[in-house]
Amino acid sequence: MSVLVVVECDKGEVKKSSLEVASYGAQVAQMLGTTATAVAVGEATEANLAALGEQGITKVLFDAEPRLKDFVNGAYTKLIAAAADKEQAKVIVLANSNVGASVGSRLAVRLKASLATNVVELPKTDGGQFTVKRGAFSGKAFADVTLSGDRKIIAVKKNSIEAQHNGGQTAQVEPFTAQLSDADFADAPKQVIMQDQAGGILLPEADKVVSGGRGMKGPENWHLIEDLAKALGAATACSKPVSDVDWRPHHEHVGQTGITVSPNLYIACGISGAIQHLAGVNSSKVIVVINKDPEAPFFKAADYGIVGDVFEVLPKLTQAVKELG
Amino acid sequence: MKFLVCISNVPDTTTKITFTPDNKEFNKAGVQFVINPWDEYALTRAIELKEAQGSGTVTVLNVGEADTEPNIRKALAIGADDAIRVNAAPKDAWFVAQQIAHYAKEGGYDVILMGKESIDYNGFQVHGMVGELLGIPTVAPAMKLDMSGNTATLEREIEGGKEIVEVAAPFVASCQQPMCEPRIPNMRGIMTARTKPLKVVEAVGEGAATAVAEYQLPPKKQGVKLIDAANAGELIKLLRNEAKVI
Incomplete structure (x- = not known):
């Protein structure tokens, strides 16, 4: 049993929102008396993944398959589901991004997990309940939501949790593959156009x-x-x-x-x-x-x-x- | 081509949000409900694509109790051909997704569209759950949708850009601007909507996977500190030294 954290990378760097998610996952792992493993998607470097140790991650699973550099819903879902099964993850944490919500909602069905998106705080686990606070009514309110079942998926809202930095800690980066087939790349992009920011x-x-x-x-x-x-x-x-x-x-x-x-x-x-x-x-x-x-x-x-x-x-x-x- | 457009019934965007005294439910008293604004993009785009193809149907589906029917009729007035109402309160995304997947399969729809998320619960979950239940691709959130025969070309928004994606029907897409200019009903539409078929069906599947224990309103602001416009630079000092955000 462990906590699995989904880390999104872009041009080699771990996204800021994913550093927050990694910290969140590590803190949940601590609450549950276990460790946090990350599975990385996107274009990553081994050094940057190892540095996730600073956020409290002990191990990072990474599939270097080149087609995974861009977001593909089908393939990402299969990869993360395989990582969740390998790690026997009870809690899966991802960013409440377009990628996180797209993958998280498919994973919830595939893994028979309950899902909360837009989460703004660490969970409460008193009285056998697993409760998270999430934004609702488009920012006009919050809802405390209890998640049922054995497996939970949490999509954390950006800028809600501060990323921790414990200098010097490194995570172990492990090659990982989910035996993806062409069918898993049905929604692979023909083209990716980035905005001028x-x-x-x-x-x-x-x-x-x-x-x-x-x-x-x-x-x-x-x-x-x-x-x-x-x-x-x-x-x-x-x-x-x-x-x-x-x-x-x-x-x-x-x-x-x-x-x-x-x-x-x-x-x-x-x-x-x-x-x-x-x-x-x-x-x-x-x-x-x-x-x-x-x-x-x-x-x-x-x-x-x-x-x-x-x-x-x-x-x-x-x-x-x-x-x- | 058969389009299924899923709509939800949400409080109007200007609604001041309040809750029942036990904070367990949204207080509906005096609230005007509308078609979820994101769903309007899905509805209008489905109608436009049907018109461009010169054949096909657009069915709207709502999971809700009888009080959602005025907004279902509105969707018919905008141009949908018929409607299905699953007679149950929408308990959570998992509950709603099971209804959509079941009736989508039963009706053999080619394209299943919905808004990016509902403006009340903001789940952004139903699209993926429906796609997974049916074993078909999902594209979320989609900013553009064109069809050529059985193939759809979509623009999927990612943080900082977009991906051009091609998928074959059947598929699910969750829609957002600038996909189209949402239509409003005209008089002829309103007249014909009254006689269009609206089928009421019962809920299927399992119950909800999540439950709201309590709603809360955001903490109130302390009040604004005003700075003289002539001395605007003072604000920057306050942001650094007092608020410590720069």
Whole structure:
């Protein structure tokens, strides 16, 4: 019996969300008196996988099959299911990413496991119950959910758990294969197209976000958002009306029908704060609102606010960040 | 080609969320329910593909009690041909997935579409469970869906980009923007929806695998600290020294 952690890698690096998942899995293993094994997917290097020891992982299973570099739902599911059986895993932990949710939902059926997605805290195991807290109603609420059965799968929301770093520990990397056949690659991509990310920071993984709304008046003014984001090392985002009129691509749309983010810092510029937008951001640790309308509803959900013109305030903030050094 | 579109009945996006006094259930009192916004992409795209093919059917399926019928009729008014309502409260994703898989198999559907997730429970689970139960591929979340004969070309969103994926029917896809512009019902649609077939069937399979022990609202904010716009740089100092987030 052990805890199995699914680690997503990209260009050799373990994704930040997967470091969080590894820490989560290691802590669950400790609670259950067992060890945590990882199974890696994507493009990984042995050195980076061994470094998962810092998050408390003892062993990493890795299949170097080249077709596994890109996400293939069928093949990933089979690989992880085989790893779960090999390790007799009772708890499987993955990131609440597009990959994690796609694979996790298939695994739940294949392994006859109960599944909770969007989980924000470590489980509670008192009284023989296994309970996790998860986000619900698009960020407007939380639900404590009890998982039944012998096997559980947990998809952990990004930025909910801090990744641990215990220097010097290394995990043992073991070659692993699941005897994949061509049929497992039915949904293999014909082509993979990556976005051009400002400063290389992905919005779903970002711990700081600068976001713009209709108050920015037009896409030609977005350099003000980008300049501040760049100075802070933040990702850029936008409100729904902005992506609806194509000022910005839809993958930057944060809100109830866009993506939900929970960074440490969310700076909203010229966004009034409709309830649908708040739903997507209200689990951010610190919210800053800049709006010229003092009655904007977003101020009620903010920690810090500036009532003022974004076109004057944003350059001052960028300057102040640069002066911090 | 036979399309099956799964829709769920969710509180309108502007709803202020409250719970029953024991915090075990969502408080439905006075709440307006709508078709889950993500499901609208699946519904409209299925209708568009059927129209482009010049033949085929679009069936909507909902797992819900009788109070979901107004939204099922709305889906028929938007352009679905017929509907199935599985007469049961949707207990959890596993329960709902079993219903969809059972009736999808029974009806021999080629393409099973649904929204990325529901805006109430946010499970993002049903697509994969249905695909696994039926032993067919799932593509989630899909931003684009085109059909050529029996083959579908989809854009699957991954973190930071997208994959172009080709699968043969039957398959499951969970849909999101910018797949299409969701349609709204017109008067003719509303009139014809009244007489379109809506079949009510009983639930099958096992019960739920998970249960909600308690709902909670997020902790309230302490109140906003305002900084003078003329002195905006002060904010950055506070973010470093007080909030310690930069």
